[in-house]
Structure formats: C-alpha cells, structure tokens
Amino acid sequence: MAIVHRTCPLCEAVCGLTLTLDDGGHVTGVRGDKDDPFSRGFICPKGASLGKLDEDPDRLTRPLVREGDLWREVGWDEAFAAVKAGFERVTEEHGRESFAVYLGNPNAHTMAGALYAGPLIRSLGTRNVFSASTADQMPKHVSSGLMFGHPLTIPVPDLDRTDYLLMLGANPLDSNGSLCTAPDFPGRLKALRGRGGRLVVVDPRRTRTAALADEHVFIRPGTDAYLLFGIVHTLLAEELTDVRLEVNGLAELTEAAKHFAPDVVARRTGVPAEVIVRLARELAGAPTAAVYARIGTCTAEFGTLAQWLVDVVNVLTGNLDRPGGAMFPMPATEGGRRRKPYRTGRWHSRVRGLPEANGELPVATLADEIEVPGQGQIRCLVTVAGNPVLSSPNGARLDRALPDLGFMVSVDPYLNETTKHARVILPPPRVLQTGHYDFALLGLAVRNYTRYSRPLLPLADRPSEGMILARLAVIASGLDGDLDAFVIGQTLAGAVQTPGSGVEGRDADELAALLDGESGAERRLDMMLRLGPYGEWSGRGELSLRKLLEHPHGLDLGPLRPRLPELLTTASGRVELAPPQLIEDVHRLREGLDAEQPAFVLIGRRQLRSNNSWMHNVAPLVGGSNQCTLQINPADVDRLGLDGHARVRSATGELTVPLEPTDTIMPGVVSLPHGWGHSGSVQRVAAEHAGVSANVLTDESTVDLPSGNAVFNGVPVMILPTGVITAH
DSSP states (O other): OEEEEEEOOSSTTOOEEEEEEOTTSOEEEEEEOTTOTTTTTOOOHHHHTHHHHHTOTTSOOSOEEEETTEEEEOOHHHHHHHHHHHHHHHHHHHOGGGEEEEEOGGGGGOHHHHHHHHHHHHHHTOSOEEEGGGGTTHHHHHHHHHHHSSTTOOOEEOTTTOSEEEEESOOHHHHOOSSSBOSSHHHHHHHHHHTTOEEEEEOSBOOHHHHHSSEEEOOOTTOHHHHHHHHHHHHHHTTOOOOOSOEEOHHHHHHHHTTOOHHHHHHHHSOOHHHHHHHHHHHHHSSSOEEEEOHHHHSSTTHHHHHHHHHHHHHHTTOBTSTTSEEOOOOTTOOOOOOOOOOOOSSBOTTTOOBOBTTBOOGGGHHHHHHSOSTTOOOEEEEESOOHHHHSTTHHHHHHHGGGOSEEEEEOSSOOTTGGGOSEEEOOOOGGGSOBOOTTGGGGBSSEEEOOBOOSSOOTTSOOHHHHHHHHHHHHHTOOSOHHHHHHHHHHHHHHTSTTSSSTTSOHHHHHHHOOOSSHHHHHHHHHHHHSTTBTTTTSOOBOHHHHHTOTTOEEEEOOOOOHHHHOOSTTSSEESSOHHHHHHHHHHHHGGGOOOOSEEEEOOOOTTOOSGGGTTOGGGSBTTBSOOEEEOHHHHHHHTOBSEEEEEOSSOEEEEEEEEOTTBOTTEEEOOSSOOOTTOSSHHHHHTOOOOGGGTSOTTOEETTTTEEOOSSEEEEEEETTOOOOO
8 A cells, every 4th residue: 555645637726635545556545635735635526536537447548540430449559650641641632731739628737738739739730729728718818918918927816815806707616716726715715704805706606606705796697898897987987096007008998998887887787886886996995806707707708808807907906916916926837938929810710710819719610610611621630638529619510520521630538529530549648647747727826836746657558648749749740859858958958048047158968968857748847947937047946856856745935926027028018908909899898788688698507526528427526416407597497387307499509408496596597517418428427427518509600709719608598398399
C-alpha cells in the first residue's frame, strides 16, 4: 500500500488529493490533501471518484482503426501509419487548407494540451482551428484583449479579501469556479459573509450559490449586459466613480451608457430599477468590491459586452487591480508578453464570414465548413479531448456532417458520440500514468500558488498524451526530430538575448544542459519555472522543478498584488474603456431594448457531479441530482397542463424531456443540463442514463458577434404537452 499526492485534474479548482494505492496500483481511497496550502483538504464528489474514472473499464487502452462499420485494435505504429496515410491522401486531393483541428475542454487541464497543442496546430498548417473556447469563454478573452491588450490578462475576484461580491451567471457551488481558480469556493464565499462582507448573485435560477448569498436577484436570461449598463449609467450619473487607473474612452463610455438608464433596462431584464440603482450604490460604497460573471453571461447573445461591462464597473468603482477587488494573478510559469495590440478578425470563416478571435474560428460554424463545397472545404479533422457533437450548438447537424469527411483522427480515451466518426482513435494514458501541471488554471488563481504531480504509475509500452500529439505534429509537418528539444532551444535562445531576462548573455546550450526532468515535458516545465517570475533564472526567486518535487503538497506564492501596469499591452499603454468594436456592438444592444420577447427561453445548468459529457460513465457520479431533467416553474406546468414530460421545440430541433418542477427557476425559463445524450453509446453507464442533448435545441446560426461564441442561454423555445400535435 502507498500514500501518494497529486492535483485533481477534473475541474478548474486544482484541489490537492491524497490517494491510497494498493500493491497493484489501484486506487483504494481518495481524500483531500490537508497539507495543500491552497485547497486545504477540500474535495468534491468528482475528486473523490478519481479512482473509478481512472480505471473505467470502457476507457480505451489501445488505438482503434475503423474499417467500414467495424473497429479493430491495432498497435501504435500501425495506428500512426494509418494517420500518415490519411493525412497524405487528403493533402494530395484537397491541400492543407482542407485540414481542421478541434480542441476540447480537457486540454486546459492537461500538460499535453498546454505544451503540444500549439505545435500540432502549426504543423497542420491550417487556419481552421476550433475549440471549446467558443462554446464557453471567448467573450472574456476578447474583452480582456481589447481593454488590456492581451486575451489572457483576465482579472479574477480577490475572494479572500473582498467586502462585496456581485456574481452574475455563475454557480461555483456546483462548478467549483470557472475562469477563477479557487479550491473550496463554497468555503471562501462563507468566509466572505463571515467577515461581514456581502454576496449578491444575479441568475435566472436560485442556484445553490444563490441560496448561499445574502441576496439573489432573478434576471431574464441573456440580459446581463443591460443590467450592467444600468449600473454603469448610475455610477456615472450619480458621480459615484473612483477611477484610479490611467484610462482612455471615459467620454465615449458615458455617451454609450446614457441610453441604458435603470428604468429603461428594468423592462428588458426584469430587475426593478430601484434594485439596479441600489446595486450600483452598494458597489461604489463598499470598502472593496468585485464583479464576477461567468458562463451564463458568456454564452449569450451579448456575451462580450457583458464581460466588458464587468470590468468597466470594476474600473469605475476603483476596484480593478486593487486588493479586495478584481486582480491579476502572477503564475509561476508566466513568460513575457509581446507588446503588440490585440486584434480580432485577422481572417474570417469561409462560409459565413465570421471573424477569427485568438487564432480560432467559432465552433458554431464548424458544420458549415464541413458541409459546404468549395475551395477550402474541411475534409480532414483532428479532434483532441473533445465531443463537439454534444457540446456545440445544433450538435445533431455536426453529427450528420462528420461522416462525410475524407479523414478524421481523434485523441480521446473514449469511443463517444464524436469519435465514433473517426477513422483512427489514439487513446491517452490513464490519469495516474500522467504528469500534471495546471499551466492555464494557475493563471486564473485567486492566490498565487504552484504544484506539480509526477506520474504515479509507469506508462509501460504506450506513449504519453504529449508524445501522441508530438508524433501527430511530426507526421503533419513531414519533419523529424525531438520537438521538446527544439522548443527548449528556441525558448532559451530568445531568453539569453532578451535584455533584463535574468539569463541575458548566458549560453543557451549550457542552460539546456542544466534542466531537470524525466521527460521532455518535465524539462520544459523546469525551464518555464526557472525563467518565470519566481524562478532561479529570473533573479527574483529560487523556483525550479526540483523545488516543486521537494514540496509535493504545493507551494504558496502569496496573495495577489497590484500589477496591471506591467501587464498592459494596449497601444496607448492605458486601459481602454471604450474599444471601438464594442461601442459598435452597443448599437445592436440598444436595438434589443424593445425587441419582442419569447414566451419561453432555455438556459443551461451545471451539476456538481459532472463536468461535460465525459464524466457520465462513472457510476458513483450518476443519479441523484445528476440527472437530465427539464427544470420548469410549477406555475408554467399548471398553465400549460403538463404532466411528467414535455416536448421542447426550438428553431433547430425538438426533444421530449422529463420535467422537474421547481420554484427555483423564473417563470418563462426552462433549464437543461449540458453534455447528455448518450443513447446507443458503447459507454455502458452513460447509455443506461442517456438523457438528451440540450444542443439539439441550440441554434448555430446565432452567435455573440464580437467573439463568435455560441449562444446557449436565452434560446427561444416552445413548451408543449407530449400529447399535443402541432404544425412546425
């Protein structure tokens, strides 16, 4: 028996776990790591089930090659040979512009995704890059890029020191936090209230988080930008501002805000004008305050405007880049950022002309690019850790489109609703065979912290996920060599030539020889730690891989500190309060003030014991509250004469769903959870609890225009009794 420690990779909370393994390497117990300085022993049901997920009998262990309708297990060399043949055939027939890649959400939780996805994309030589980002958080990247100059300069609420937190469209008691890395989010919110602070939650549902709050404000789905503009209007009209930063665009912002007085936006949001005014005054009057908004506001028609206005309010109240307000973490692997103004729309999608953002095209147009003939039509698709058939808008259309591809390869542990269309599936190793460092998530942490988990079990005769992606990159590029050594050489060569880098003037080869690590990924991590802001090569610390290995519970690097001036990369060197692209979209927002509202709209729902479709095959996590039901207000049930089930119809499809009447949801709003729809799946537990895919109902033709993000909240639907027949 052995007691080992590692970071949980199953959500954004980065909790430390203590695992008990038997002599055969099987997990016999999981508990929170009480010695982790960040999570302090917190654990959720997902983390407690890590052993079951790791040893899921439906998880693929060997590559699969599809021949007709049959799958055949093959060795790794044969699988990669099949990929090479597929790539060469499509390249010869259609060119590299016909290639595309889709990266799923788990890539943000893996070292492989952080270190090897970029080289793979560059090797494929295509602009057809899609990811879960445009089904999730792209509005925040775009608003941050336009305001601060870089899409990763994202402020997070200083949870442990704030006096007032206004939260919109977020439910961290179920999600554990998102774009805000905070283990034990529930405990931190309770501590906020315990020290006399105030928590206000704005949401169309009285979620578990809303139930914990001092105040819950119901709001019509998709109208958060109107509410936030009402708050901005009040702050400006009543001269409640306390701008402490160098800003541009205050006059333009004031002009835009004058159209969104509280009594005007109240009619659109359902939030009384007096409540909007009070929220503005409370934010301005609190000793410290922060506004935080998440997926419910991002996945809406005006997602980028909402995310922009969140930080506008933080600026206007004097709470951006201030302890207790919204602050910018300093992750241990942070590198230098190019001082090049942020832009979107450097290219556009072929069929609908949607603009690129962060080097990606909207996943909402992926099916278009596969279906519509012409120069540049997608004929080859590479998916990595993603299930867009269930996660993208109108996923049923994508399900119909994928069989028409010339070739498809998936890096995924499961044969699922998307990978069933691939010609080759390359499964990554088990969780316990994989090293773990949270490159992305620690850049969003509410306290600076770092931790690395080495693989707990040997790989035996299979490649790591990083090695799989690296080999795909080599096949795609036609080149050979050590990808990790190349990246290390290039990075160090740049660092020694950068004035003030800490290694300026040193020999890059000598530095490379000093790196520690049992794999190329570990050596790259060591390099990034040493060059980073706490690293032994930075002149400001002593951090390295060796140091992390000496501290298996992680290292506390201190509270967040003001640092925006060093991060700003806008052309002006100031915070841009009124980016022209967003001011232009305000005109569209104004047009919506008087738009006719549908009788019912659909919203999503997070579930504590689930994280997208891939966790529905773990028996201990399915059942109880983790079910696929339609939440609906009892008054609507009675008014429509519903009984047990209802038909939900939208512009793109129709579902029959079991009802869950509850007064926790607004009348006129219904809610379906995300990631279900496993009927016919070879994943046995998931098939027994199949549910339905909410994305049969979402419309790929509607996106948030500045970011291209899909719209999953505020979707117009009809609710019908199951026995009623109506014309479509």
